[in-house]
Every structure is written in structure tokens, then in C-alpha cells.
Amino acid sequence: MKFSHYSVMLEECMDGLSVKKGGTYFDGTLGGGGHSEAILKRLDGEGFLFSTDLDDDAILSATERLSKFSNFKAVKSNFKNFKAVADELGIDCIDGAILDLGVSSYQLDNRERGFSYMSRETRLDMRMDRSSGFSAYEVVNGYDEKKLKFIISCYGEEKFAGNIAKNIVETRKIKPIETTGELVDICDRSIPYKFKRDTHPAKKTFQAIRIEVNGELSGLDTVLKDIVDRLKKGGRLAVITFHSLEDRIVKTIFKELSQGCDCDKRYPCVCGKKEIVREVNKKPIVASDNELSANSRSKSAKLRVVEKL
Ligand SMILES: C[S@@+](CC[C@H](N)C(=O)[O-])C[C@H]1O[C@@H](n2cnc3c(N)ncnc32)[C@H](O)[C@@H]1O
Numbered sequence: 001m002k003f004s005h006y007s008v009m010l011e012e013c014m015d016g017l018s019v020k021k022g023g024t025y026f027d028g029t030l031g032g033g034g035h036s037e038a039i040l041k042r043l044d045g046e047g048f049l050f051s052t053d054l055d056d057d058a059i060l061s062a063t064e065r066l067s068k069f070s071n072f073k074a075v076k077s078n079f080k081n082f083k084a085v086a087d088e089l090g091i092d093c094i095d096g097a098i099l100d101l102g103v104s105s106y107q108l109d110n111r112e113r114g115f116s117y118m119s120r121e122t123r124l125d126m127r128m129d130r131s132s133g134f135s136a137y138e139v140v141n142g143y144d145e146k147k148l149k150f151i152i153s154c155y156g157e158e159k160f161a162g163n164i165a166k167n168i169v170e171t172r173k174i175k176p177i178e179t180t181g182e183l184v185d186i187c188d189r190s191i192p193y194k195f196k197r198d199t200h201p202a203k204k205t206f207q208a209i210r211i212e213v214n215g216e217l218s219g220l221d222t223v224l225k226d227i228v229d230r231l232k233k234g235g236r237l238a239v240i241t242f243h244s245l246e247d248r249i250v251k252t253i254f255k256e257l258s259q260g261c262d263c264d265k266r267y268p269c270v271c272g273k274k275e276i277v278r279e280v281n282k283k284p285i286v287a288s289d290n291e292l293s294a295n296s297r298s299k300s301a302k303l304r305v306v307e308k309l
Helices: 010-017 034-043 056-065 079-088 105-109 136-142 145-156 161-174 180-190 203-214 220-230 244-258 289-294 296-300
Strands: 024-027 048-053 072-076 094-100 231-241 277-279 302-308
Touching: 010 034, 010 094, 010 231, 010 302, 024 034, 034 048, 034 094, 048 056, 048 079, 056 072, 056 105, 079 094, 079 220, 094 220, 136 145, 136 161, 136 203, 145 161, 145 203, 161 180, 161 203, 180 203, 220 231, 220 244, 231 244, 244 277, 244 302, 289 296
Parallel strands: 024 048, 024 094, 048 072, 094 231
Antiparallel strands: 231 302, 277 302
């Protein structure tokens, strides 16, 4: 299957990053290479871009797409290893970084990968990194009811998480749940009809299991701080999120890093806290109407940018 992905808020990200010719940049979520390519074009043959992705297909296809740029390096790694990857390349400080979180359209649309609730006969998988031994199959067939309810409720914000978890456990007593279609059917019968009219009954559960399989939220706060730590003065970090849970983490960390001393102003400062970044936009940037008509997946995207002080 051809790697196809619409790069969300491409122009807004480039404006936010304010790419400097000759600068050093990091793209933690290479995907189809759209944001990376836009950075490389702005670097105009100077400077350097290094990008990571967990998915071999993304690394292969973007490496081919970007082969004409000699100042580019793709590394198969979790972006949470940012510091180690930078150290390995001998890079101390960077001028900017971008994280476009979540899954690519290629991953969602490629039925073999098991991310989509629209496919039926696909084995439960949902791994971004297919060399990992932990997939949706292990979550659905291995987690106890309490843990299933917790992840479906927390990561999917699914009101009927309790019913779904209970029905998963009941169903697998007979035989393991193997396909995406079987999981969709369980979600379908766990949710009352009137709550299924607006959204697909399996949407939130699939999101929750995908987040669990790929550990999407754990360590996100730490890597944001790691990246900011290595930004040069005036360097920028742009992050695109697609659901409220990851956006909350980004918002909280950006707020924390942009707040200075919070001591009572009548007395000398005892906390020693200093502003490390400034938020480039007070409110998150969202996709334009033009973009929304070209790509409906941009609908839930929020872009936040900070600049190192
Ligand atoms: C939304 S897509 C990025 C698309 C890309 N910006 C473009 O323009 O084509 C997200 C990509 O990030 C990868 N990814 C998600 N979490 C990751 C992580 N923690 N470490 C490395 N790659 C990750 C996914 O495998 C996917 O290919």
C-alpha cells in the first residue's frame, strides 16, 4: 500500500517554527515526511534535520521521499529517546522541533495494521513499532476487567467502558478475541442505541487501546522538557495534538515552563523559578476551513508553539 498522509497545518507549523536557514531541527514524528520536507525546503541545503519514527514503513517511505536532501537523517526510534538520538548524532542544541502526535492516515487506512474499526478480519494489532511484542491482542485478551475499564474510560473517555470491559471478559471466556471485527461487535452490543447515533460505537475503545499499546501518553511530559532543555535561545517547539488527553499534557507543561516566580510579590523570591519559554500563541491554533474541507482528520488537531527564552 502506498504511504499517503495529509500533513496537518503545514504552513501554520512552518510559521510557528520560524525555520532558520542553517539551523538544526528535529521532527519526532516523521510519518510520511511532509513536515520534514517543508523544514528541509526552508533550510535550503544548509543546516540539518534529524527525524524519528517508530514505524519501519514511515522510515522507509520518508527516507525515499527525502533522499535528495543530504542534510537529513531518519532514525527508527521513539521520540522519547530524543536526548540519546541527538547525542548519538553529536548534536548538543537545536533551533527547533516538531511533534505531530498520534497515528498517520497510512497507519489508519492500512487494514493490515489493525488500527481501524472499519476493518473486520484484521488481527488485533495497533502497534506503531511492529518489532514490539505487545499488541492490542495482548491488551484485549490479557488485561483483567478492572484494567480494561480503566484504560477504556481514561484513554477513550468512553462512558460505557464498564459494559465494554465486562463484555470483553465474558466473550474471551469462550475463545480469544482475535479480530478487529470481533472487538467492534462487542462495543456495538455494549452501548445503548441512542448513544451510537453520532459516533461509531468502537471509536473511543479503539483510541484507548491504541494509546495503551503504544504508550502514547507516558513520558510525553518528560520529552517536552528534554526538547525545551536543548533548544537554543529563540528556538521553538511546535506540537500538534489530536485529543484532549495529550493536549492537556502539552498545555500543562507549556504553562509550567512559561511561568516564573510565583512567590508572594511583597517578599523576596524564595522559589527561584524562572520563565524558560514563552507561549507564541495564547490559544491553540486550529486548522483553517480550507484545510478542513481537504482533510477531515484535521478537525480535532490543535497546534501549540513555545519559544525558548
Ligand atoms: C501524525 S503522523 C506524522 C505525520 C508527519 N508529520 C507528516 O507530515 O507526514 C505520526 C507519526 O508519528 C509516529 N509516532 C507516534 N508516536 C511516536 C513516538 N513516540 N516515537 C516515534 N514516532 C512516533 C507514528 O508512527 C506516525 O508515523
